[in-house]
Amino acid sequence: MTATSTIYELETRDQKINQVKVFTDRAEVRRHVKVALKAGVNEVILKNLSSKLISGSMRVEGRGNATIHDVVVKNVASLKQESDSPKLAIIRATLQEEKARLQNIEDRGSVVQKSIENLDKVFGQVGGGLVNPPKEGGVSLNEGTLTSLKNLFDFYGTNSENYREKLRTIEVEHRQQQEIVKKIEQEIHQIQNNFHMNTLTQAATITLECVEDAEAELDIIYQVHNAGWSPSYDIRVDTEKPSMQITYFGKIRQHTDEDWNGAPLVLSTAQPCLGGRIPELGTLEAVFRSRHFEIQYSTRQSATSGLFGSASPQQATLFSSSSAPPPPPQPMAVAVASEVTQNTLSTEFKILRDATIPHGTNDHKVTIGIVTLTPKLVHETVPSKNASAFLTASAVNTSDLAFLSGDSSVYLNNAFVAKSHLKNVSPGERFSCSLGVDTAIRVEYKPAKKYHEEGGYITKHSANVTEQTISIKNTRSEQPVLLTIKHHVPRSTDEKIRVKLVAPSATPYDSEKGTNETENTEPAEGAKFNSSNNLEWTVKLAPNSSQDLVIKYVVEHPKDETVQYHEKF
Structure with a gap:
């Protein structure tokens, strides 16, 4: 890459989600990216892509006077803090605060402990000077000495008791704070295990070229594993009318290591995993089995392109500045919670309300429609x-x-x-x-x-x-x-x-x-x-x-x- 390349580093999770299309065994996420390009070559780097990203599924579309030259997804080294999700970043900050409180408690406990030790030391020295006999062998005890001893004992008893009470209180507070810190550390450990975090994350580098400075809008589309949906129903029968009301739900599961915040949802019955190519049938020949060698059968396999491929330098895509924006969602109709689109091989249900589905969701219900039958x-x-x-x-x-x-x-x-x-x-x-x-x-x-x-x-x-x-x-x-x-x-x-x-x-x-x-x-x-x-x-x-x-x-x-x-x- 030339030295004149302009580099833009963006967090994937911060880019707005325009649509999530959920299939039965995966999901397709469409994110919207706005970037001000400089004349010449530009590199837009999307950091911290989902670890469940399906290889070869990313593609890029957009609008603006620019040309896509390359889309590359690769593993890059990163610190844990750099790959933290927003939730984990907040928890890490909370852990630092609680550790600071724990250190403060330990410091207070050290001060009180030193005070007790010094008090004991002074009491021993002063008391010894008052009651120990002088070198000449006489003992000097008079009313003044007794009064001083009484005052010393009173001073030591009161302050020693107060200091030790403070130390016990601090020890209880210290144990409680240790439990708080341990709980937060366990929560971080659990999240890291769930997200399978390590020092490597995936990043996409999109290489763009434009003749002059221009504003560009990119649609980043990719598929992720560990997501899907299944239908469920509430069937309510009234024997008096009689009537049958069927509420049609879509149950969504989401374990993609990223959160879908305010995402427009589409539920699709298509099954991308089955592929779209008819298998080839070779010629079955009947021959006598040889005793000296085994007949080998080979099946010719042709490379099958996935549903989504990355753009290459040989297939550069030119943005169309006149591309129309997606149509606005239709207003919700009575007793219907989705728009139904019948395709040739599948049906799609467009949910008319945006949804927030965080990672780790097993049963997020959205209403597809309500049907009343007789x-x-x-x-x-x-x-x-x-x-x-x-x-x-x-x-x-x-x-x-x-x-x-x-x-x-x-x-x-x-x-x-x-x-x-x-x-x-x-x-x-x-x-x-x-x-x-x-x-x-x-x-x-x-x-x-x-x-x-x-x-x-x-x-x-x-x-x-x-x-x-x-x-x-x-x-x-x-x-x-x-x-x-x-x-x-x-x-x-x-x-x-x-x-x-x-x-x-x-x-x-x-x-x-x-x-x-x-x-x-x-x-x-x-x-x-x-x-x-x-x-x-x-x-x-x-x-x-x-x-x-x-x-x-x-x-x-x-x-x-x-x-x-x-x-x-």
């Missing part, structure tokens, strides 16, 4: 597994939001009932949500009646008959209930095994019609087989009524064979 409340039971009736809300997603697979908290009439999981639901698709057990619907699974028959004139065969009775009762006095009973009917895997449903009369599964219907279609009264060959029998229970449902089927097979039943999912 559900159909149905009851389902699988009595062979659990003799309970489960209330289910079935609804069509009439909103423009695509619900992604995520955890949900379900509330029924403002009471929390369960943690559940919502599957992917596209706009216009029907879905269902379990609301828990309805104790007003009683289900009794009675012991099955099983008996064996034999027949046939030429070829003897056996028939196993199973008759299952299920008693159901609606104890509600004000409204009827639509209840679907799901039950096994064996499916034959051998032409010698024949299964016949005697009761009830059920509609067979239509594979062509089934592919065109959603899995969670609204149930209708009657019996039918589903795609798993299970019986689904839907009945309507009037208030304060009960029914006995009988499921009967026959399994025929050769007499000398034994049929076993295996449940497969």
